Amino acid sequence: DAGITQSPRHKVTETGTPVTLRCHQTENHRYMYWYRQDPGHGLRLIHYSYGVKDTDKGEVSDGYSVSRSKTEDFLLTLESATSSQTSVYFCAILGGGGEDTQYFGPGTRLTVL
Amino acid sequence: QKEVEQNSGPLSVPEGAIASLNCTYSDRVSQSFFWYRQYSGKSPELIMSIYSNGDKEDGRFTAQLNKASQYVSLLIRDSQPSDSATYLCAATLSASKIIFGSGTRLSIRP
Numbered sequence: 001d002a003g004i005t006q007s008p009r010h011k012v013t014e015t016g017t018p019v020t021l022r023c024h025q026t027e028n029h030r031y032m033y034w035y036r037q038d039p040g041h042g043l044r045l046i047h048y049s050y051g052v053k054d055t056d057k058g059e060v061s062d063g064y065s066v067s068r069s070k071t072e073d074f075l076l077t078l079e080s081a082t083s084s085q086t087s088v089y090f091c092a093i094l095g096g097g098g099e100d101t102q103y104f105g106p107g108t109r110l111t112v113l
Numbered sequence: 114q115k116e117v118e119q120n121s122g123p124l125s126v127p128e129g130a131i132a133s134l135n136c137t138y139s140d141r142v143s144q145s146f147f148w149y150r151q152y153s154g155k156s157p158e159l160i161m162s163i164y165s166n167g168d169k170e171d172g173r174f175t176a177q178l179n180k181a182s183q184y185v186s187l188l189i190r191d192s193q194p195s196d197s198a199t200y201l202c203a204a205t206l207s208a209s210k211i212i213f214g215s216g217t218r219l220s221i222r223p
Contacts, residue, residue, distance in 0.1 A: 031209050040121070042201065042215035043157070050209060058210075090156055094209060100145050102203075102211055104156040 004105035019078040023091030031094035032074040036087040119214035132189040136202030143205040
């Protein structure tokens with residue numbers, strides 16, 4: 001258990017509304033990631049962070065923004081949710097101590113109607 | 114070519130047999146490779162990492178890396194029904210970024 005929590009775990013929202021997902025970690029890891037997982041596509045990187053206020057885009061960043069004002073929290077915002085953003089969202093951290101292994105949170109299932 | 118490719122399956126294996134999962138990768142990936150297991154509705158969990166050519170064993174699991182042929186495989190010996198899951202192959206793209214395959218669904222039949 002890498003001490004990662006995600007909230008909410010489930011959310012249903014309507015097209016056009018903003019949505020924020022939260023990832024919280026308790027072990028002071030520097031790197032944090034947001035992925036989405038869809039059938040047939042595996043895990044695709046949305047954004048990642050390499051420190052407080054330091055973020056970068058992944059392969060599917062359009063329509064998403066992130067913020068990291070504290071080491072322990074990494075927020076993912078859908079500025080105006082669309083049905084194509086219906087997915088399962090996973091947060092991950094990069095293990096410390098020289099590891100390059102990622103550990104995942106429990107996921108958030110988001111449905112956009 | 115995708116950076117990491119897997120056959121989506123499903124792969125059906127009888128209980129007690131060896132399950133063999135394969136993954137190929139492109140020149141873009143780096144030197145570290147991972148196998149994750151994901152049960153339905155759950156998050157991926159790391160099974161094994163492998164960094165050097167050859168085999169790495171951990172209990173019933175063996176990861177094999179062949180850099181010349183650009184493939185990495187996972188063998189599961191004495192397959193159990195609890196091994197039924199989707200297996201994700203992953204590789205590092207850079208020091209801090211990992212790319213995942215789309216996963217192979219494994220079913221162990223009693």
